[in-house]
Amino acid sequence: MSDDELSKIIGKPMSKSRVVVERGPVANFATAVCDSNRVYRDPRAAAEAGLKAIPVPPTYPFVMQTWGEFAEEQPADKPTGNPMGEVIGPLMAKGGIILHGEQEFIYHRPVFVGDVLVGEGHVVDAYAKESKGKTMTFLVTETVWRDEATSEPVVTSRFNLIHRG
Amino acid sequence: MAEATRYYEDVEEGDEAPASSHTLTRTDLVRYAGASGDYNPMHHDEVLATAAGQPSVFGHGMFSMGLLGTALTDYVGPGNLTHYKVRFSRQTWPGEELTTKIVVTGKRVEDGRNLVDLECSLANGDGEVKVVGEATAVLPSKS
Numbered sequence: 001m002s003d004d005e006l007s008k009i010i011g012k013p014m015s016k017s018r019v020v021v022e023r024g025p026v027a028n029f030a031t032a033v034c035d036s037n038r039v040y041r042d043p044r045a046a047a048e049a050g051l052k053a054i055p056v057p058p059t060y061p062f063v064m065q066t067w068g069e070f071a072e073e074q075p076a077d078k079p080t081g082n083p084m085g086e087v088i089g090p091l092m093a094k095g096g097i098i099l100h101g102e103q104e105f106i107y108h109r110p111v112f113v114g115d116v117l118v119g120e121g122h123v124v125d126a127y128a129k130e131s132k133g134k135t136m137t138f139l140v141t142e143t144v145w146r147d148e149a150t151s152e153p154v155v156t157s158r159f160n161l162i163h164r165g
Numbered sequence: 166m167a168e169a170t171r172y173y174e175d176v177e178e179g180d181e182a183p184a185s186s187h188t189l190t191r192t193d194l195v196r197y198a199g200a201s202g203d204y205n206p207m208h209h210d211e212v213l214a215t216a217a218g219q220p221s222v223f224g225h226g227m228f229s230m231g232l233l234g235t236a237l238t239d240y241v242g243p244g245n246l247t248h249y250k251v252r253f254s255r256q257t258w259p260g261e262e263l264t265t266k267i268v269v270t271g272k273r274v275e276d277g278r279n280l281v282d283l284e285c286s287l288a289n290g291d292g293e294v295k296v297v298g299e300a301t302a303v304l305p306s307k308s
Contacts (some may be wrong), residue, residue: 025200032200033231034187039243049170055244058234062227066202100226104250110243158250 001087001137006126009087013079014141015121018148019068023113026056033057053112061105061145061155064117075118083123084139084161091137091163101138102160108153111145117154119145124158137163171242173272173279173304182240182267182283187232189224191259197228224257229296233287236265241281241302251285251298261289270299278303 030040035057038045046054088098111117121143128137139161145154187193194208203225206213214222230251237246257263264287271282281304286297 029200032193032197033228033235034193035235035238037238037243049243051244057231057243058238058246058249059227059231063201063203100253102250102252103227103230105246105248107247107249110245 001091001128003127006087006128006137009083009123009126009139012081012083012123013120014083014123015119015143016075016078017065017069017119017121018073018075019064019117019119019145020070020073021056021060021064021068021111021113021115021117023054025063025067026054026060026113029060029063030057033059051110051112053114056111056113058105058107059103061111061157062103064111064119064145084141087126087137087139088161088163091165094165096163096165099162099164100160101162102158104158104160106156106158108155111155115154116148117145118148119143119157135165137165139163171240171304173281173306174308176269176272176281176304178269178271180269182236182265184264184266185236185239186262186264188262189257189259191222193228194222194224194259197225197231201225201227203227221259224259226253226296229253229257229263229287230298232263233265233285233296233298236267237283237285237300237302240267241283241300241304245302245304246300247280247303248301249298250300251296253296255293255295257289257295263287263289263295267300279306280304 027041039049124142125140141159143157147154198204198209208225211222267285270284273280281302283300286294288294
């Protein structure tokens with residue numbers, strides 16, 4: 001796929017999601033990343049650490065939708081269309097594999113149990129490179145999660161996907 | 166278990182966080198699949214993984230980032246990270262001992278906040294790096 005074709009998806013909206021951050025999933029996620037800190041399990045421990053509520057482990061924003069996206073609470077103005085699919089579909093039809101190349105989080109403030117967040121995702125970059133005779137297609141998406149109550153940004157997640165042809 | 170509060174004044178460029186090691190098991194992968202919702206069978210179904218040409222099931226990249234994240238928050242304190250980024254370079258395999266490395270690369274005061282920059286990586290017993298990245302944390306000051 002040419003850089004011109006790829007660049008057409010840059011800036012396109014990809015997702016809009018409302019999530020609720022709940023205590024049980026956060027505690028279980030902490031266990032799954034081998035973190036035994038009581039701060040993720042007990043509001044008293046969180047208070048002792050000077051936090052207003054139970055915080056989430058650093059990579060929890062990656063899985064928030066699995067646990068906290070409830071169908072009847074979703075925004076009515078979710079984007080239609082799937083810009084990532086427009087690129088990945090034709091590439092995968094020709095073979096190759098998809099790799100998660102990079103992941104980045106920018107924390108504007110800690111995410112806490114009890115937060116209700118609204119995330120909007122966009123495609124922010126798309127380009128191809130030749131490497132060892134293979135075409136590597138890079139797609140970068142950025143999702144900004146905002147506090148539903150204040151609209152202040154809470155966490156920005158940048159996801160870098162690679163298709164190796 | 167988290168250590169006592171670490172203050173900005175306690176940290177100097179070149180400091181290294183205590184390394185933590187974890188031997189990856191298939192149970193880790195199943196637990197991470199359940200806790201994340203990532204049920205790609207390459208991470209839990211040995212039959213499918215070997216049929217696809219893999220030597221065995223292998224770890225979720227985000228498990229590696231999560232494990233390294235645990236070491237980061239053990240060092241800087243939960244809720245104190247302002248930035249965390251990694252590049253995934255190699256697959257992880259059950260039986261490998263994964264060890265974290267976290268080094269302070271700088272300190273700065275920005276907008277009245279005491280920031281500490283870190284580089285971080287996770288490697289196996291042979292020193293093969295699985296993920297490499299960087300992080301920034303805001304630390305409390307003693308003053």
